[in-house]
Amino acid sequence: MSDSRRVTLQPGDTIGILGGGQLGRMLALAAARLGLKCQVFSPDPDSPAFDVVQNATCAEYADVEALELFAADVDVVTYEFENVPAATAMVLAARRPVLPNHRILETVQDRLVEKNFITGLGIGTAAYTDVASAEALREAIEIIGLPAVIKTRRFGYDGKGQAIIREGDDPSQVWDDLGTKAAILEAFVAFEREISVIVARSADGGVECFDVTENEHRDHILKYSRVPAAIPDTLAAQARDIAQKIAIALDYVGVLAVEMFVVPGAGGPTLLVNEIAPRVHNSGHWTLDGASISQFEQHIRAVAGWPLGKPVRHGSAVMTNLIGDDILDYGKWLTVPGAAVHIYGKGAPRPGRKMGHVTEIKHVTEVKGRG
Amino acid sequence: MSDSRRVTLQPGDTIGILGGGQLGRMLALAAARLGLKCQVFSPDPDSPAFDVVQNATCAEYADVEALELFAADVDVVTYEFENVPAATAMVLAARRPVLPNHRILETVQDRLVEKNFITGLGIGTAAYTDVASAEALREAIEIIGLPAVIKTRRFGYDGKGQAIIREGDDPSQVWDDLGTKAAILEAFVAFEREISVIVARSADGGVECFDVTENEHRDHILKYSRVPAAIPDTLAAQARDIAQKIAIALDYVGVLAVEMFVVPGAGGPTLLVNEIAPRVHNSGHWTLDGASISQFEQHIRAVAGWPLGKPVRHGSAVMTNLIGDDILDYGKWLTVPGAAVHIYGKGAPRPGRKMGHVTEIKHVTEVKGRG
Incomplete structure (x- = not known):
């Protein structure tokens, strides 16, 4: 997975940041302490990170021309959020080093792939299983037990795209409410x-x-x-x-x-x-x-x-x-x-x-x- | 000396900073932590503070039109250096609160006025006297003794605009080298x-x-x-x-x-x-x-x-x-x-x-x- 193009910036060089929220903002402030410039790319004109950089790109993540211009302005690209569209990352990676390596996104953007990766390292997770239909959900509940948590495989954060299933809930209804074709069911962990x-x-x-x-x-x-x-x-x-x-x-x-x-x-x-x-x-x-x-x-x-x-x-x-x-x-x-x-x-x-x-x-x- | 126009900014409001060096830069970074925006005014296009703000004004301090536009963009004005030209401060103060109050600059921009102000508060300083000619310097040396330090009254920093006078130095030569019409002679302080x-x-x-x-x-x-x-x-x-x-x-x-x-x-x-x-x-x-x-x-x-x-x-x-x-x-x-x-x-x-x-x-x- 190594990216052969190693990068070593000098003070005055520019880091491109995908995403203009508070994380991008605080990354840019940290870069400024070190004498590094940042350029922020975000579709939202009110992005908080825009306030703290001289140069910003306000464009959609699918805007290839904007991405190309952005890449030309920066020395390396990083991101503040894991849901960077794969196509966006590919366009940029073809032009500039993207760190962390954009292929990592494939692992963490999908809860099933992520869980398989973690357990593959011998590290424990809650019991989980793949669910792709209401029928599969019924079967998964048989294996995992209740209560359990169902989560969409992609694009979840801060509790969005997930629901707890308890005894007596109707799996078909839960599945319809989640509105996805790809999910995982996880055992409910009684954590300390x-x-x-x-x-x-x-x-x-x-x-x-x-x-x-x-x-x-x-x-x-x-x-x-x-x-x-x-x-x-x-x-x-x-x-x-x-x-x-x-x-x-x-x-x-x-x-x-x-x-x-x-x-x-x-x-x-x-x-x-x-x-x-x-x-x-x-x-x-x-x-x-x-x-x-x-x-x-x-x-x-x-x-x-x-x-x-x-x-x-x-x-x-x-x-x-x-x-x-x-x-x-x-x-x-x-x-x-x-x-x-x-x-x-x-x-x-x-x-x-x-x-x-x-x-x-x-x-x-x-x-x-x-x- | 109170400025009657009290100001209370809200997050999202803008502070205007005169001067674009590292102090202005670190002020802007501190403002960003608090959700406040900054606009930097500096004549130097390579100002370090420009890198960390979305809006900057690159113009001479004597550029009244630029100052007026700057004032219109900000909610309050501050500065990173004490040598803000009086006219600049006046143009801005007529339009926006300038903090610290710009009249303070009159006190601290002139070493003689500053020293008189300090001693007037009953606070000790090195012995000092006003010097406006080579002849006056000779007389001042009689009073203050040697070694002594001669300093231009205005625009000195980091040791610029000052010289030590020791026994045997020619006061006329020292005066000519300093190249000013207004200076003070200070007793040399053997500080610990x-x-x-x-x-x-x-x-x-x-x-x-x-x-x-x-x-x-x-x-x-x-x-x-x-x-x-x-x-x-x-x-x-x-x-x-x-x-x-x-x-x-x-x-x-x-x-x-x-x-x-x-x-x-x-x-x-x-x-x-x-x-x-x-x-x-x-x-x-x-x-x-x-x-x-x-x-x-x-x-x-x-x-x-x-x-x-x-x-x-x-x-x-x-x-x-x-x-x-x-x-x-x-x-x-x-x-x-x-x-x-x-x-x-x-x-x-x-x-x-x-x-x-x-x-x-x-x-x-x-x-x-x-x-």
């Missing part, structure tokens, strides 16, 4: 907690993991991340090993997030991988303020062909997402001692829309005096 | 160390000081800043009081740096104010990585009419400027554990040119594990 590992891998194979983060969701959307996760050191080491194994197996260059469930068991808790996100991740936002180098900078370093940093964590951190109307409280957050407030520059708050976040750091030993 | 205080003041009069920083210059250019300064707590408290007193007396809104000398004395060390910089300052760059809120964010909050943050320092910090060819070592710095590397996006390194900086943090108690 949700964690994630943000791992960075450089072009020369260097790997750096941030400390394991514990995540709390509300309505399928991340609400809080806490680091370090309240799990035994041995389990944290296992979690990092799993993330590292996945990054190496994908010959990955950039930052990757691996979401896992901590499952109670007779012999102590074990880990099941829930999902891979081939990009910077909401559960790594604490690194902006809680560590000497952020996930965004690690990603930029990796795609620039630069060495990864050795991040040092400043203390324990709690990241709170400001979702929808939460953002209206920004004035209150501004006055909390030690709180670092991030506002993404989006327009009106909508329910479920990620508008910003706040990170609070607690030093292991409180530092004498103030900042 | 140089320190600075970065103070922020909000529109409602709130004040926050960062911890006192110790500065080391090479060839008149800042090379290292260390925080906390190795001075007694009582002296550090005095330094903060001085900075606060100056900010209040100026009815200042924004971030202000006060440079001071620590002078040994029989009754213990005392402080003399060397210079006021009405802007974010190189000696406060450590706050980007060493505290929960940076000097840049404090300045943005103040000019936005937002409350100041309560910054918490992560530990002790050393900031190293990368000057001229120092920047060529960036690859080495990228691999130093815990080091935060900043590259300003300038073109070719020139001797004396500030190209970037690195901040290293040492936690009071090393945090277990890595970031």
Whole structure:
């Protein structure tokens, strides 16, 4: 899977970013710290990432001419979201290095392929099976049991494209409501907690993991991340090993997030991988303020062909997402001692829309005096 | 001196920044964290700050039409340098709030007025006297003694526009070499160390000081800043009081740096104010990585009419400027554990040119594990 065209940027060179949301915005801000320019490609004229770069391309992802012009302007291409259309990635990859390698998208854009890849590495996941019809769903329920979770194979995020099936639900109705031809049924995991590992891998194979983060969701959307996760050191080491194994197996260059469930068991808790996100991740936002180098900078370093940093964590951190109307409280957050407030520059708050976040750091030993 | 036109920005509003260097760039990056946009005004098409904003105005500071259009695009104006031409500030101030108040520039653009202002507050400075001719210089030397430092009253920075006069130097020659009609002669201060205080003041009069920083210059250019300064707590408290007193007396809104000398004395060390910089300052760059809120964010909050943050320092910090060819070592710095590397996006390194900086943090108690 290696891309033979290795890239090493110089300060002043330009990284092309596909996607103009808050992740693209924070990637561009991290690049700016390092003297690298970014050009953002997004179909949305109100893209938050447009505000922080001199050059932006506002065009559809299927616009081949715009993609070609974009490729000509940049030295390397990366992306902020995993649902980059395959054709878009191919057009760009023919002209410029695309990092992480765009072929990785084939693995992570399809939940079935992703699950097969993970289990193929000997890493545990929830039991799952392929479902392509209401009849297949009935059979799958026989195997997996209930409750279970049905998920579309493609284009799901923040709980979209999935449903829980419980005893008494009508499988035909569930299938019709999902409105897809390709899904997987997963066993419902009675997890003790949700964690994630943000791992960075450089072009020369260097790997750096941030400390394991514990995540709390509300309505399928991340609400809080806490680091370090309240799990035994041995389990944290296992979690990092799993993330590292996945990054190496994908010959990955950039930052990757691996979401896992901590499952109670007779012999102590074990880990099941829930999902891979081939990009910077909401559960790594604490690194902006809680560590000497952020996930965004690690990603930029990796795609620039630069060495990864050795991040040092400043203390324990709690990241709170400001979702929808939460953002209206920004004035209150501004006055909390030690709180670092991030506002993404989006327009009106909508329910479920990620508008910003706040990170609070607690030093292991409180530092004498103030900042 | 109060400006009656109070301003309170909303996320999405735009701050106009006069000056496109690294300070303007880091201000714009801080604004972006808070969901505020910036528009940069600079005559230099290669301005580093242009890279991180969507809208820039490349025009001369005397270009009234460009200033008017700029003012129309922004909600408030601030600046990254104290030598904003008076006429420029007046054109803008007639149209938009300019913060810090542009009349403050009259005080700090002239070393004589500045010194008179400081001593008028009962704050110590080196002995100084006005000099307007070679003859006056001879008389001033009689009063001040030698060695002494002659400085042009206006437009000096990084050691430019100043010279040391020692025993045996010819005052007429020194005067001719300086090439000015207005200067001050200052007593040479045998200081023990140089320190600075970065103070922020909000529109409602709130004040926050960062911890006192110790500065080391090479060839008149800042090379290292260390925080906390190795001075007694009582002296550090005095330094903060001085900075606060100056900010209040100026009815200042924004971030202000006060440079001071620590002078040994029989009754213990005392402080003399060397210079006021009405802007974010190189000696406060450590706050980007060493505290929960940076000097840049404090300045943005103040000019936005937002409350100041309560910054918490992560530990002790050393900031190293990368000057001229120092920047060529960036690859080495990228691999130093815990080091935060900043590259300003300038073109070719020139001797004396500030190209970037690195901040290293040492936690009071090393945090277990890595970031």
